[in-house]
Amino acid sequence: MKKKVEFGNLKFKARIEVMLRGSTIDPAAETIKKSLIDLNFPVTGTKLAQVYDLTLEAKTKKDAEELVQLMCTRLLANPVKDEYSFEVEEDGNSVSSKSNS
Amino acid sequence: MRVGGTNRDTDAARAFENLGVNVEVLHLNDILRRRNLFTYQGLVFPGGFAYGDYVRAGAIWGKRMLAFIKEDLRKFAESKKPILGICNGFQVLVEAGLLPGFELLQETQQVALAGNASSKFECRWVYLKKNPQSKCIFTKEMLDIVRFPVAHAEGRFITENPEVLQRLVEGEQVAIQYATKNGTLSNGSYPSNPNGSALDVAGICNPEGTILGLMPHPEDAFFGYQVPEWTRERKIETYGDGFGLFKSMVDHIEMAF
Numbered sequence: 001m002k003k004k005v006e007f008g009n010l011k012f013k014a015r016i017e018v019m020l021r022g023s024t025i026d027p028a029a030e031t032i033k034k035s036l037i038d039l040n041f042p043v044t045g046t047k048l049a050q051v052y053d054l055t056l057e058a059k060t061k062k063d064a065e066e067l068v069q070l071m072c073t074r075l076l077a078n079p080v081k082d083e084y085s086f087e088v089e090e091d092g093n094s095v096s097s098k099s100n101s
Numbered sequence: 102m103r104v105g106g107t108n109r110d111t112d113a114a115r116a117f118e119n120l121g122v123n124v125e126v127l128h129l130n131d132i133l134r135r136r137n138l139f140t141y142q143g144l145v146f147p148g149g150f151a152y153g154d155y156v157r158a159g160a161i162w163g164k165r166m167l168a169f170i171k172e173d174l175r176k177f178a179e180s181k182k183p184i185l186g187i188c189n190g191f192q193v194l195v196e197a198g199l200l201p202g203f204e205l206l207q208e209t210q211q212v213a214l215a216g217n218a219s220s221k222f223e224c225r226w227v228y229l230k231k232n233p234q235s236k237c238i239f240t241k242e243m244l245d246i247v248r249f250p251v252a253h254a255e256g257r258f259i260t261e262n263p264e265v266l267q268r269l270v271e272g273e274q275v276a277i278q279y280a281t282k283n284g285t286l287s288n289g290s291y292p293s294n295p296n297g298s299a300l301d302v303a304g305i306c307n308p309e310g311t312i313l314g315l316m317p318h319p320e321d322a323f324f325g326y327q328v329p330e331w332t333r334e335r336k337i338e339t340y341g342d343g344f345g346l347f348k349s350m351v352d353h354i355e356m357a358f
Contacts, residue, residue, distance in 0.1 A: 020215070024259065025297070027220035050156075075164050078157055080213035080261050 008059035014068045016076060016086040019049035024081045052076060064088050102146055104129045104162050109148035109187065109320060116323040116347045117145075129165065138173045142354045143183045146190030148252070148318060158214065158255040159189055163196025167208060174199065175206055181357065183238060183350050184312040188253055191304070191314030200314045201269055202307030211265045212305075214316070215257045218297025222254040226329060227295055227317060229303050230280035236310030237276035238353040243345035246284045248328070249317035251295050256316040258298035258305075266299060277304035277315055311353075319343030 020026045033046040058064035065088045077084040103110045114124045152161040186194035198206040231240040278301040279287040279294040287294035287301045304315025322343035
């Protein structure tokens with residue numbers, strides 16, 4: 001069963017970053033920090049993020065940003081443990097938005 | 102139910118078949134096409150790596166169901182037909198908002214299963230203690246202390262809001278907890294609590310007790326020959342500790358439907 005997807009006439013690029021909130025323990029980042037210290041790098045903190053680069057179509061830049069925001073809240077970020085930020089770009093102009101989920 | 106990447110469906114099916122249940126392993130797409138969820142008296146979300154665990158474990162399967170069969174799932178859950186989620190299936194139930202189930206199928210999650218505190222894929226046998234006060238219909242026939250294997254990288258039960266934990270405890274929804282061999286709770290200590298879960302949570306149920314999600318694998322402790330000692334013991338028991346959990350689910354279905 002397919003749902004109807006509405007495509008706009010303008011093309012956008014989006015970069016979304018999802019990472020664990022500061023308050024959530026991140027064991028993978030800690031392990032990487034320790035490994036870097038073992039290699040004699042003066043690392044004092046690490047964070048891991050998942051980065052999604054995607055292209056989409058929308059009618060306006062505002063629409064595109066709203067769609068990306070929805071992607072984050074509905075699938076890409078888990079509101080219990082993640083925070084996210086994204087950038088939406090069209091024809092070389094970039095708009096940035098930051099938010100906690 | 103299964104999707105691409107599910108790999109414990111046959112084990113769970115075999116346990117039910119042994120109890121005389123007529124089991125069908127259906128792909129989510131079958132259910133989307135035929136909308137036949139109500140043909141069944143119980144539903145199991147087995148373990149595995151659904152959709153490659155991309156985005157997060159269980160996220161894509163959970164959100165796909167919310168997009169396409171949310172109302173069917175709601176009716177199924179409200180009819181009190183039992184729903185069991187094992188390991189990846191637990192993650193799916195949480196992502197789909199079926200657990201903790203204060204309000205069914207809420208899109209905003211209240212709990213999550215984050216990466217293990219040990220930063221490892223924990224694959225070994227653990228001891229578990231059931232909460233005898235819980236309404237959970239899946240633990241009625243289960244022994245108080247059982248041993249199931251765990252096999253997961255994302256099993257650390259967390260919540261941002263302490264009130265959610267309090268509500269789970271007060272509602273006796275914490276059905277199964279990690280424990281030591283002698284039956285005392287792990288109190289967060291590794292390795293008996295394999296993932297750093299809050300309150301040693303291994304499994305939680307909804308307030309009515311008809312939906313259970315747990316990280317350990319009862320289907321891999323169902324037959325006596327699945328337990329670690331089976332090569333050493335002279336007399337092998339027919340069943341392992343997982344038997345009680347499946348038996349409880351089947352008994353509930355026989356009584357209620």
